Amino acid sequence: MLKSEIMHVLMSAWDEKCLVAVSLVESWKVACGILKGKKFNVENGVPCIKHIRELKEKQQHAWELVEFLCREIAKSNTSNVEKIFKPVLRTAIHVGIPEIVEEIIASYPMAIDMNVHDDLDIFPYAIQCRRERVFNLIYQLDYGSTIVAQQDESGNNGLHLAASLKHEQQIIVRASAAGPVLQMQRELQWFKEVEKFAAPGTKERRNSDGMTPAEVFSETHQNLVKDGERWMKDTATSCTIVAALIATMVFAAAITVPGGNNSYNGHPVLSKQKAFVIFGISDALALFSSITSVLMFLLILTSRYAEEDFLRTLPNRLVVSLITLFVSILSTMVAFGAILYLIVFGDNQEWVLIPIIALASIPATLFGALQLPLLVEMIQSTYGRSIFGKKSDRELR
Structure with a gap:
């Protein structure tokens, strides 16, 4: 009975939400101090923080309990120590709680060589x-x-x-x-x-x-490689079609100048207008980015899909492809909005800019909302800080 109770206490003592609460409370105190320029009572000033303060205290007390129990258990004879620590270690490792594992090793160094499963x-x-x-x-x-x-x-x-x-x-x-x-x-x-x-x-x-x-x-990993290859090819095929359509449209818009050309020198009639300059820059950016996106998606489609490619090569290509596709969509909307304002509404009706910008931002916003989570995940996993190598200053042995 005692063994099961200790296991329950050890495993339930560390709550990651409490750890997050510590950072939240400290950050809130610093922010309040900066904003107010004086000492600030967090609990009285912001009642909703009271719960986080209680979580911080709970975490501190729980951790003190873990340290105490580990020290006391380590004082027992070897057979009892291993009987108690082994299932605790197994559960702590399985659910991913390094603090308990570290404390057990610090209290009982022989636990490093303990067979847990x-x-x-x-x-x-x-x-x-x-x-x-x-x-x-x-x-x-x-x-x-x-x-x-x-x-x-x-x-x-x-x-x-x-x-x-x-x-x-x-x-x-x-x-x-x-x-x-x-x-x-x-x-x-x-x-x-x-x-x-x-x-x-x-x-x-x-x-x-x-x-x-x-x-x-x-x-x-054969099945996982096949699933990853299938997803990459399906995504690249769909996005290649979109990027190719954008390249076709913006190229046609570039060679068919809105407003026509002067008969005597061939220059665009509206070339002096600011909106026309915005159109030209946005159209060129859309063309270059869409062609780049097409090329990168083609590289994905023609990849060999070896196991090593999933580490850097394919994620790099996918990140560049999605970013350039988003830029091409956004630039296309800006170019269309600029020329619509110039040709249809005239240069003296600034009020129409608001609805034009709002409507033009809808496609870019939808694409960003749908693909941004994927892009963020891929960037974090590929270029973010490694999940390995993080350690504390505490020597275990």
Whole structure:
């Protein structure tokens, strides 16, 4: 009974929402101090912050309880300590709570070598579960290569585990139409990161099935590669049609000058108008960006779709293609709005600019609303700060 109660307390003590609340409260205090130029009572000044203040206090008390329990459990005999800590570690790693894992290791250093699940120690199990926040604790140790070289009962080392993809091991990615592409990219990031800790012999070591880590990766990721390839080709095909239509329209608008040309010198009649200058610049930008988008989407369609391409090559091309397509749509709307204002309404009716701008922004806004989440995800995953290498100053051993 005591064991189950301690497990429940340890696992429920750390609430990530409380951690977020700490940052919110501190940021709010600083902001209030800057705005008011004096001390400010957050709880009395803004009643809705009272709940966040309570969460901060709850987090602090919970963490003190975790530290106390870990210290007291570590004082017990070895058999009791392992019986209590093992299921706690397994659950903490599985759900991705590195703070509890770190505190247990700090209180009981032998926990690093504890088998927590299917003959797997802490870090191999974190690799199998794809919990980067727990895996990052390895950077606080000085023998990561030894940990990666450890083998389970099937002869799989840490690199084999990073290469393997099973249904229960799949990475939890945010709901997105590009889920297969992002997941394949994240799988490659995991494999490359664990590979940094692997010695040359570890990379070529075969498991009980006679497969190296690279062979395991290719074998278990075939379906994911096919799904990612299918999504990329469908997206590129659809967007290529849109970009080609835009290029056709803006090219026709460029050679058919609105307002006609002067008969004696061939210059556009409206060339002195500001709106015409805006039209010319926007039309040229739309043409160049749409052609660039078409070329980038064609590169996506003609890619070889090797596993390595999902790490950088394909995401880079997709990001550039979507950005240039958005620029071409926006520029086309600006060019149309400018020439509509100049030809239909005249240069002295500024009031029509508001409805023209509002209507012209609808297509660009819709495209941005539909594709911006995908673009942000892809940029963060490709160019954002790595999910690996984050560590605290606390030495574990």
